[in-house]
Amino acid sequence: MGYYPMASQVARGGGFLSPAMEDESTNTMKFGNKAHAASLAFKAFCLSLALAAAPQTTLAAAPAAAASATAAEAPAAAEPAAAPAAQAAAPAAEAAAPAAPAAPRMKPTPGVGMPVDGAIDLQDQYSPLGKYGYWIHNGVLLPIIAVISLLVLGLLLWVMARFNRRANPVASRTSHNTVIEVVWTLVPVLILVGIAIPSIDLLAKQYKPAPAKAVTVKITGNQWFWSYSYPDNGGFEVTSYMLNEPGQPIVNNGVREVGTDPSDGPGQLEVDNRLVLPVGEPIRLQITAADVIHSFAVPSLWFKLDAVPGRINEKVLTIEKPGVYYGQCSELCGVKHGYMPIAIEALPRDQYNAWVLAQAGGVIDGQPAPAPAAAAPAAAAAPAAAAPAAEAAPAAAASPSAAPAA
Numbered sequence: 001m002g003y004y005p006m007a008s009q010v011a012r013g014g015g016f017l018s019p020a021m022e023d024e025s026t027n028t029m030k031f032g033n034k035a036h037a038a039s040l041a042f043k044a045f046c047l048s049l050a051l052a053a054a055p056q057t058t059l060a061a062a063p064a065a066a067a068s069a070t071a072a073e074a075p076a077a078a079e080p081a082a083a084p085a086a087q088a089a090a091p092a093a094e095a096a097a098p099a100a101p102a103a104p105r106m107k108p109t110p111g112v113g114m115p116v117d118g119a120i121d122l123q124d125q126y127s128p129l130g131k132y133g134y135w136i137h138n139g140v141l142l143p144i145i146a147v148i149s150l151l152v153l154g155l156l157l158w159v160m161a162r163f164n165r166r167a168n169p170v171a172s173r174t175s176h177n178t179v180i181e182v183v184w185t186l187v188p189v190l191i192l193v194g195i196a197i198p199s200i201d202l203l204a205k206q207y208k209p210a211p212a213k214a215v216t217v218k219i220t221g222n223q224w225f226w227s228y229s230y231p232d233n234g235g236f237e238v239t240s241y242m243l244n245e246p247g248q249p250i251v252n253n254g255v256r257e258v259g260t261d262p263s264d265g266p267g268q269l270e271v272d273n274r275l276v277l278p279v280g281e282p283i284r285l286q287i288t289a290a291d292v293i294h295s296f297a298v299p300s301l302w303f304k305l306d307a308v309p310g311r312i313n314e315k316v317l318t319i320e321k322p323g324v325y326y327g328q329c330s331e332l333c334g335v336k337h338g339y340m341p342i343a344i345e346a347l348p349r350d351q352y353n354a355w356v357l358a359q360a361g362g363v364i365d366g367q368p369a370p371a372p373a374a375a376a377p378a379a380a381a382a383p384a385a386a387a388p389a390a391e392a393a394p395a396a397a398a399s400p401s402a403a404p405a406a
């Protein structure tokens with residue numbers, strides 16, 4: 001029994017009863033406790049089944065509840081995808097002028113690309129592989145798990161009721177049954193094969209290299225921030241620090257507090273400079289680290305890849321909808337591991353191009369600033385000429401792995 005009293009003993013007051021004291025009433029009580037515990041467990045099981053069967057209902061309920069607080073956010077619950085452009089704070093002007101040069105930071109949609117209070121399901125997915133993986137999890141694995149659990153539970157109950165000593169005083173002496181043995185060997189094999197087919201397919205797709213024309217973005221994990229460089233767009237680099245929390249100790253000196261800009265998302269997930277990516281096309285993400293191992297993970301994009309010093313890990317990412325998607329470093333990397341979140345802002349191609357050209361040294365297809373869009377890039381054009389040389393040096397210095405990979 002060991003040093004610690006068992007739960008049933010604690011429930012009876014912590015005493016260790018001798019066998020002599022285990023009279024009828026105690027046994028009845030024990031049975032009562034067990035029956036109660038069993039009914040609780042059964043309720044929990046049924047609840048989890050119900051939740052697993054209707055995860056979308058649960059998820060949808062949370063944003064809906066949040067939205068009901070402010071009438072302005074009601075459209076967000078009705079149609080999350082349409083919401084970023086339709087926020088009350090940024091009226092029709094934003095939607096009407098998609099090619100506006102210095103596009104303002106996108107405001108995240110509540111419940112999209114971020115964790116939701118009380119949710120137990122995976123986050124909604126916004127990449128093709130994410131949707132595939134989500135289907136494997138909720139459409140293949142969970143039903144199989146539920147059916148197997150119910151089958152085993154049913155068998156147990158049947159055996160307890162039908163073959164206890166009272167109901168079945170003379171036990172069978174059967175020792176072999178070829179049919180049953182073939183069935184209980186073949187069925188698990190078939191189940192495993194059934195799981196393996198989509199699973200290996202997903203694995204293969206996740207490691208399929210990006211097409212040659214894909215935009216390359218290099219992601220470097222640092223203690224404790226992320227830096228993003230754009231070798232196809234002039235090689236400029238963006239550093240990304242978590243915003244400080246109001247009323248909390250300062251995490252990053254010189255970085256503003258979350259909530260001081262209307263586009264800010266949740267605290268501890270929002271950053272000063274987001275990773276801006278084009279939407280609807282494959283992006284080649286090359287991930288490395290400058291000091292220790294980090295891990296670049298964004299749940300709603302089905303993306304997690306370790307960032308290892310001296311190595312480049314590469315994976316393709318396609319984001320289906322414009323939006324802001326949050327993640328966190330997912331490899332214990334030191335004292336501020338919990339304070340290096342990831343914020344991805346996925347923009348339509350024209351807005352992505354405008355954002356690139358607004359960066360010092362940003363180029364699109366080798367062109368620093370196209371002539372028609374004269375409004376914004378005027379400021380960016382001057383540094384653009386000097387930038388390629390200047391940008392190459394810090395990019396190489398930031399990560400020792402850049403040279404061997406190139």
Ligand SMILES: [Cu+2]
Nearest residue numbers: 294295329333
């Ligand atoms: Cu880290």
